[in-house]
Amino acid sequence: MRVLMVGCGNMGFAMLKAWIESGCLSPDETGVVEPSEEGRARVAALGASTFADPPSPDDFGAELIVLAVKPQVMADIAPAYRSATARGAAVLSIAAGLPIRRYEEIYGDQTPIIRVMPNTPAAIGEGMMAYIANDAAGGALIANVRKLLETNGAVAELEEESQMDAVTAISGSGPAYVFHFIEALAEAGEKLGLSADLAALLARQTALGAAKLAADGETDPAELRRQVTSPNGTTAAGLAMMMTDDRLKTMMAEVADAARRRSIELSS
Ligand SMILES: NC(=O)C1=CN([C@@H]2O[C@H](COP(=O)(O)OP(=O)(O)OC[C@H]3O[C@@H](n4cnc5c(N)ncnc54)[C@H](O)[C@@H]3O)[C@@H](O)[C@H]2O)C=CC1
Numbered sequence: 001m002r003v004l005m006v007g008c009g010n011m012g013f014a015m016l017k018a019w020i021e022s023g024c025l026s027p028d029e030t031g032v033v034e035p036s037e038e039g040r041a042r043v044a045a046l047g048a049s050t051f052a053d054p055p056s057p058d059d060f061g062a063e064l065i066v067l068a069v070k071p072q073v074m075a076d077i078a079p080a081y082r083s084a085t086a087r088g089a090a091v092l093s094i095a096a097g098l099p100i101r102r103y104e105e106i107y108g109d110q111t112p113i114i115r116v117m118p119n120t121p122a123a124i125g126e127g128m129m130a131y132i133a134n135d136a137a138g139g140a141l142i143a144n145v146r147k148l149l150e151t152n153g154a155v156a157e158l159e160e161e162s163q164m165d166a167v168t169a170i171s172g173s174g175p176a177y178v179f180h181f182i183e184a185l186a187e188a189g190e191k192l193g194l195s196a197d198l199a200a201l202l203a204r205q206t207a208l209g210a211a212k213l214a215a216d217g218e219t220d221p222a223e224l225r226r227q228v229t230s231p232n233g234t235t236a237a238g239l240a241m242m243m244t245d246d247r248l249k250t251m252m253a254e255v256a257d258a259a260r261r262r263s264i265e266l267s268s
């Protein structure tokens with residue numbers, strides 16, 4: 001499948017890197033439109049073709065256009081690819097907020113459109129990729145797109161598009177919450193007198209180990225938490241600060257709701 005990615009910043013590059021490095025996508029059939037010279041250089045290092053401006057369909061012959069620009073500029077940028085969709089190219093968008101109907105307004109509802117919410121661990125095959133497709137997207141296209149997304153991590157098909165704002169708030173933005181948790185744990189270590197390097201190592205290795213223990217889903221995270229918590233021990237003392245009055249749960253609900261509301265705002 002000839003893939004043309006439009007915009008290759010933090011998220012687009014994270015996805016493309018795994019597509020190419022896994023061997024799922026050949027660099028020969030990959031193009032990237034990216035105005036930033038630095039952005040083009042790192043794509044060129046993967047062996048893919050780069051363009052500062054949209055290539056004509058005759059020049060590239062894209063079968064899949066991947067829209068990976070910011071939602072705020074999508075309406076200005078996406079119409080340049082109408083000639084490619086008119087010749088049969090499908091569209092995969094990773095933009096937050098923008099519903100499928102927005103793309104149908106640009107390309108027509110006969111154009112196959114898939115909307116996916118990725119996250120940055122996609123670069124190392126540990127992402128969470130949640131998608132939904134319009135009626136025009138056939139089984140063969142969806143199977144091919146899933147093959148690409150599987151190189152990025154776990155893949156889930158949503159039941160309805162209305163779930164996408166909540167998905168964005170949880171898994172799309174979620175890595176940033178976890179990174180901030182790691183920052184906060186490391187800073188707490190420094191406040192307790194540890195060196196910055198040691199505190200940072202303890203924080204990130206602890207997050208990694210805990211995530212790996214929880215990753216297979218076989219043991220409930222609440223049970224994993226209980227396994228660390230000796231009665232009247234150190235963990236119980238620490239957790240009381242997080243759990244009294246559901247302090248952390250209340251904060252996480254507020255965090256996720258703010259992100260979901262912003263996703264809804266971006267759609268209008
Ligand atoms: N960063 C993340 O963790 C996630 C981002 N997303 C979505 O991914 C999309 C991209 O976000 P980021 O990669 O974070 O932003 P970014 O700013 O890193 O990347 C956007 C890229 O688009 C390029 N660009 C600007 N004008 C262009 C044009 N006319 N043609 C082609 N490319 C153009 C920019 O040079 C830049 O490299 C957004 O829609 C965002 O909602 C979705 C999930 C997670």
Ligand SMILES: O=C(O)[C@@H]1CCC=N1
Binds near residue numbers: 096168172173
């Ligand atoms: O912050 C954002 O809007 C994008 C979407 C999800 C993660 N990053």
